Amino acid sequence: MFDIAxxxxxxxxxxxxxxxxxxxxxxxxxxxxxxxxxxxxxxQPEAHLVGIRHIAALTRIERKDDGTLFIGAAATFSRIAxxxxxxxxxxxxxxxxxxVGGPQIRRVATIGGNVCNGATSADSASTLFALDAILQxxxxxxxxxxxxxxxxxxxGKVNLGPAEVLTAIVIAxxxxxxxxxxxxxxxxxxxMDIATLGCSVNCKVAGGNILADVRLAFGVAAPTPIxxxxxxxxxxxxxxxxxxxxxxxNAAAAEINPRTSWRASREFRLHLAKELSKxxxxxxxxxxxxxxxxx
Amino acid sequence: xxxxxxxxxVNGQKHSLEVGVxxxxxxxxxxxxxxxxxxxxxxxxxxxxxxxxxxxxAIDSCLFLAVWADGKAIRTIEGEAKEGQLTKVQKAFVxxxxxxxxxxxxxxxxxxxxxxxxxxxxxREGLKKELSGHMCRCTGYHNIINAAEKAMREx
Ligand SMILES: Cc1cc2nc3c(=O)[nH]c(=O)nc-3n(C[C@H](O)[C@H](O)[C@H](O)COP(=O)(O)OP(=O)(O)OC[C@H]3O[C@@H](n4cnc5c(N)ncnc54)[C@H](O)[C@@H]3O)c2cc1C
Ligand code: FES
Ligand code: FES
Numbered sequence: 001m002f003d004i005a006x007x008x009x010x011x012x013x014x015x016x017x018x019x020x021x022x023x024x025x026x027x028x029x030x031x032x033x034x035x036x037x038x039x040x041x042x043x044q045p046e047a048h049l050v051g052i053r054h055i056a057a058l059t060r061i062e063r064k065d066d067g068t069l070f071i072g073a074a075a076t077f078s079r080i081a082x083x084x085x086x087x088x089x090x091x092x093x094x095x096x097x098x099x100v101g102g103p104q105i106r107r108v109a110t111i112g113g114n115v116c117n118g119a120t121s122a123d124s125a126s127t128l129f130a131l132d133a134i135l136q137x138x139x140x141x142x143x144x145x146x147x148x149x150x151x152x153x154x155x156g157k158v159n160l161g162p163a164e165v166l167t168a169i170v171i172a173x174x175x176x177x178x179x180x181x182x183x184x185x186x187x188x189x190x191x192m193d194i195a196t197l198g199c200s201v202n203c204k205v206a207g208g209n210i211l212a213d214v215r216l217a218f219g220v221a222a223p224t225p226i227x228x229x230x231x232x233x234x235x236x237x238x239x240x241x242x243x244x245x246x247x248x249x250n251a252a253a254a255e256i257n258p259r260t261s262w263r264a265s266r267e268f269r270l271h272l273a274k275e276l277s278k279x280x281x282x283x284x285x286x287x288x289x290x291x292x293x294x295x
Numbered sequence: 296x297x298x299x300x301x302x303x304x305v306n307g308q309k310h311s312l313e314v315g316v317x318x319x320x321x322x323x324x325x326x327x328x329x330x331x332x333x334x335x336x337x338x339x340x341x342x343x344x345x346x347x348x349x350x351x352x353a354i355d356s357c358l359f360l361a362v363w364a365d366g367k368a369i370r371t372i373e374g375e376a377k378e379g380q381l382t383k384v385q386k387a388f389v390x391x392x393x394x395x396x397x398x399x400x401x402x403x404x405x406x407x408x409x410x411x412x413x414x415x416x417x418x419r420e421g422l423k424k425e426l427s428g429h430m431c432r433c434t435g436y437h438n439i440i441n442a443a444e445k446a447m448r449e450x
Contacts, residue, residue, distance in 0.1 A: 001296075001315065001317050001318060001319075001322060002317040002318075002319065002360075003317060004296065004316050004317035004360075005296065005297065005316075005317075006297050006316065007297065007299070007316035007317075007360070007362055009362070032358060032359075032360065033340060033358055036358050036360075037339055037340070037358075040338070040339060049316075051360075051362075051363070053363065054363075078352075101340070101428070102343065102427045102428025102429075103353065103406070103424075103425055103426075103427065103428045104340070104343060104346055104353055104354050104355045104406075104428040105340055105355070105358075105428065107352050107353070107354050108354055108355075108358070108359065190427070191424070191427030191428070192341060192427060192428065
């Protein structure tokens with residue numbers, strides 16, 4: 001039995017916002033795979049919950065005429081991983097969310113819950129950082145848009161005001177068209193494990209071998225997921241070479257400040273950051289159509 | 296605790312139940328409907344012993360609120376064998392010796408059942424991934440994967 005005192009099922013986003021506004025004690029629950037664990041641990045006694053998993057508008061995945069992708073916040077990971085539009089336009093996101101937990105978890109856990117939970121280890125987060133995702137948030141004052149890198153405030157802390165609901169993750173066409181991406185989750189076990197480090201790279205290639213754009217993001221390298229603009233600057237606009245990949249790895253390791261936890265030491269995470277960023281860049285470059293000498 | 300009425304079918308049978316808003320689907324199945332084939336291992340989504348099908352999808356019933364089952368079709372291990380006839384998945388588990396203490400078996404059988412019904416054509420590695428949300432403390436997994444492979448092959 002979960003210690004839940006009250007549960008309301010919202011049938012629309014407007015209703016979810018109204019239910020939250022009417023009861024400041026109420027918290028959202030989507031798939032519940034974080035919320036229910038917290039309740040089980042006694043961290044949210046006599047919880048008041050507003051359920052949003054059955055709001056059809058929140059589970060939609062669509063592309064607008066201008067190419068902008070909208071991923072409903074309550075879309076489950078298994079839905080995203082198998083969605084034809086995601087597989088076509090954002091294969092790197094399909095890959096990343098397919099590393100979460102196990103299959104049963106992925107069928108109920110949502111991408112919105114992953115982002116709003118505020119964990120630096122969230123497997124969708126670093127990829128969404130590397131995709132320059134924009135969050136569409138609806139609250140009592142209407143709808144606002146926030147870049148994902150302004151959303152995280154600290155461990156478990158996100159920029160959500162009272163009665164606000166994340167409704168969609170928005171990816172502009174200029175953020176994904178012509179890009180190739182790769183996500184690497186380093187964990188002790190292949191399944192059912194939280195990342196020791198997560199690394200995501202998006203890359204655009206010009207003229208066969210110029211790294212026209214590179215975006216690098218990490219999870220578990222800091223209290224929140226982070227981008228690495230300096231490492232990106234080291235390679236942007238330059239022709240691909242293995243020496244350049246080496247400097248990218250070094251710059252990435254120099255830019256982050258991970259901590260020691262029971263999962264891994266700071267030194268091991270720095271080593272991982274260097275190696276994973278190199279591997280992810282090479283893969284992303286190839287995904288983007290880049291040719292490596294001797295291919 | 297507040298309660299809510301839910302209407303659902305469990306193994307093809309209609310039920311209208313008044314459930315507590317804090318009850319998990321696992322608790323309702325085991326404690327109210329006395330369907331104790333579905334096991335409780337960890338209670339936190341890690342072991343898969345509580346796996347049931349909700350509208351054909353294998354999920355962990357320990358992390359699934361009973362109120363979410365409203366309007367859904369639930370399947371548990373009790374509904375699989377019909378008139379004493381094991382399903383092909385159950386038969387494969389028996390024939391491959393994929394059972395030791397049996398605690399994990401109902402969950403595994405439900406996941407493999409969903410896979411075969413979806414027409415999954417996974418290879419051995421794919422099967423391991425599909426079943427990675429289940430733990431078994433006894434068999435060493437080989438026979439379970441063999442059983443799953445066998446069930447996939449048999450039409
Ligand atoms: C066994 C197990 C294994 C796991 N493995 C992984 C893993 O490998 N990688 C990983 O990243 N995570 C993992 N998780 C954590 C969890 O599954 C994910 O974080 C998941 O994405 C959370 O989604 P949810 O819909 O279940 O969130 P919920 O638990 O419903 O919500 C999470 C938080 O977000 C808030 N919230 C939810 N939706 C919204 C919204 N639309 N707007 C505003 N706030 C919202 C809730 O109020 C809550 O604070 C695991 C969990 C379990 C139980
Ligand atoms: S009892 Fe549900 S996953 Fe372990
Ligand atoms: S047979 Fe004993 S846990 Fe699997």
